Amino acid sequence: MSTTIERPATAAPVTHVGRPLDRIDGHAKVTGAARYAADAPVGDVLYAVIVQSTVAGGRIAEIDETATRAVSGVVEVLTYRNAPKIPAFPFDFTVPFAEQLAPLQSDEIHYDGQHVALVIAETFEAAREGAVLLRITYAPGPFQATLEGAHETELPDNFFGNAMQVRRADPEAAFAASEITVDATYSTPVENHNPLEPSATVAQWRDGELIVHDASQWVLGSRAAYAKAFSVDETQVRVLAPYIGGGFGCKGFFWAHQTLAAMAAKVTGRAVKLVLSREQMFTSVGHRSSTRQRLRLGASRDGTLRAVLHDVQGESARVGAFFEPAGVVTPMLFAVPALSVSHRVAKLDIPSTTAMRAPGETPGTYALGCAMDELAYACGLDPLEVLRRNETETDGESGLPFSSRNLLACYERGAEAFDWSARTHAPRSMRDGGELIGWGVAAATYPAMRSRGEARVTIDAAGTIDVASATHDLGTGMYTILAQIAADALGADPRAIRVRIGDSAFPLAPVAGGSMSSASIGPAVHAAAERIRREVISIATSAGASPLHGLRADEVHVVDGILRAKDDPARAIAYADVVRLGGSGALEALGVAEPGKEQEEYSFHSFGAQFVEVRYDEELARLRVSRALGVFDCGRVLNAKTARSQMIGGIVWGIGMALLEETVRDDRYGAVVTNNLADYHVPVNADVPAIDVLFVEEPDLKFTALGARGMGEIGITGVAAAIANAVYHATGVRVRDLPIVPEKLLGGAAQAAWRK
Amino acid sequence: MRAFEYVVADSSAAARALAREVGAARFYAGGTTLVDLMKADVERPQRVVDISRLPLTAIERRGDVVRIGALARNSDVAYDATVAQAFPAVSEALLSGASGQIRNSATIGGNLLQRTRCTYFRETRWRCNKREPGSGCDALDGFNRGHAILGTSDACIATFPGDLPVALAALSAHVVIEGDAGERTIALEDLYLLPGDEPQHETSLAPGELITAIELRVEPLHARSHYLKVRDRASYEFALASVACAVELDGGRIAQARIALGGVATVPWRAVDAEAALAGAPPDDSAFRHAADVALSGARTRAHNGYKVELAKRAIVRALRTVCGGAA
Structure with missing residues (x-):
């Protein structure tokens, strides 16, 4: 096996990359052939159902298992009294434990919804019945589950490499001296991910080895966590997640139910299947923190920013560490000479907050995007014009130039496609029949990240091309784009390529997070496939029995898996025949791609x-979104269809965030009350209008040889601001508190306007 | 969910007998409410009596009365030509509810008995006088954005969640009930009980009684009817406020009007005083607004549902304006 390390260099020639190829895994998904974690074909399986605490603090006083154990089929009940001991989790993010606590290790209660028991039975029904019959009595203790009155606050310095307390020049003085100022506070609620597939784990111990079918966005991270939790070597753990029914961040870290499934399998000596209920999804796999964001903008009369002060308050679990870095975009999105960004995080007795699609950027672009609109109105200027006037070519935080930034082109193409020039400036000035119409705009951004990634490409004597990497497909199209990348490098048909991912036994891949999977694994696949092609051509031109014998490599090209002499197409040989000529049975190459010194030279972001x-x-x-357009600059588009779908998904979620979504806790109990999809509203088809997506496509060759920046998360950013700004334009009312539900429009100014 | 016995009834008499044999029995028709609540451990029937195969699905017109079998599916009733023409509010109410899949499963009789969406009722961890009499009500001082402002008590503010019964209330529908003593027919409004001190009692049905049909009278008033539903999202959601109304115009005046409210009350709420206020009035916004003020005059709000007063009033005005053909 040979290894090739890819460095950003020249543009890769593309044929299949970029095309709107249908998902190669689409047929398997719509026919049910694709097996998700809970579908794993594991025989003789036991079912586990979790029981959660119904108090937010205190201790377990008493557990009565009598009725539970009397249910026919119940095999075991695990609580802190009999669960195997697990060492305290290391909590430095080297292993992705979401919470410090290993489950069922003590009688202490840290938050409402904490897992306190596991009922294991021969059938799901018996486990569920056993769970409702378990009687747990608590000695409730004090808890703090609201930002108001929080007595423990942290001022974090850093969030995964981003400074969280930032100062540039003298922002207070610059703000005070500004001709135009905006001072507004925006709030966003707790939100939950709610992927279609609830988290599920099927765990099995075999000869001291743990095999887990898991809904995981990070099979290697989960493998490391299982190994730590059960004190075994990582080589003794295999985590499989070939298909994931959406994750959005809630399957990126390692959660207590995963430990419980493996624990139950160990205790019973059987395979154990554990699927979280929809209700449990609201407290078991993280949520997006609520935020309060005060934004002070100081500007010249022409709308040019002189100062920005962005103060973020949010929450974090006492048992966790994640918080919402909502100020993360403020130092880099616009040209700002004087700046301050602060984050204050209240430590609360709640389940851990976690990454949720574009953590930080999503609430941050909302607040900043609304403040920019308020600034435009304070200046009497068109909101899009104010965005244009604050454009920058340099990342104000790092001081580095952007590798590629086409935000002005996004504004321009969007304005044209949306017919922005037909907008009249004054609020309440556009109508159609009985309805007020509002148009809003906001900027979107997300960093382009990559991590070391590896992929193995194999071609056997039957000509089968296989691509393998421990990366993931959350429904985004990873299978398809890896096939397209390999196809271009090999001169093959992408539909003839077998892609295998989501297996910790495969070559290294990072978490499917930070929108970095394509940029991390794509170049690795490209490098491995290129290597294979060079080897194949080398064999074909050197083996005596080859029709291409004697040609130089540059005299040969490959189309649809056939090598041909460029000047004599009749001289040809198929990949499979070359492999046979080589005599090794199969050719295999490992491609490795990793970021290099370009990271010190440029700032990489999508816009x-x-x-x-x-x-x-x-x-x-009655407020409805009637039209949405997103124009994106994400470097090269790897697949026009899946890229478009990903952006549409982000915009749909932005509609939910702006108008519908809110996880409500009953403050008296510190408990979620909207823990189902009837009370937690996500957009339904009728809420989603025609959405257009355009790409300003400039391959970012300073980033990788493929030139593609990640597309996972940028789609949602800026959407809520554009909607809130459109609502102001339509109604004349600034709602600075998401979601914008009817009662917020019925009060005060809106009501007065209607009464006229 | 707990283990339960499942039996299939082959006649309505057999169904009633099977239900009376055990202490806690439930009829199963479309299952769209019952199964959900069994999963949530809120409904704990010892025995589930499947009545879904009984021959109670017909929609028949006899003279001026349309009789809809209790097991007719919501979708079938909504798209029935007679219903759509003679009782537009009924058709509109049905189509505004739930999703296509649920409407294909849900039945008319079951829909009358749909239980509240109060989140504190639907999870056993909370205090709920309806679920556990005397335990208290966590909704009163909890998250009550969706809760009722009419017909409430100190024991319960749970909102009646349905759409169809609101339209049926406005159109003075009757409910046909089969019991040991034979068949009885009551006004729809008499089916429902206000929560009072005993919110666990939701209907006037006696143990073992079975709803077999509803009846609606064909008359000009009912043909000029409309159902308007206001909610957070555009589909697949319960009402924040809804209005069923019917108006009969006589020259430039309202001869008679019917108004019922949904999403704001503990039962399908007939606004009789508002109807009286409209009788003889001109069909204009001023009269509509006055009727709306009258309809909501008894509203009692809690921390998060105060907006429903204004929202319901506006919905009444809009619905009346619509049903009067924009006459205002």
């Missing part, structure tokens, strides 16, 4: 512009 139209039936306070 976009979100345009939204809302229609407002004022009498009924």
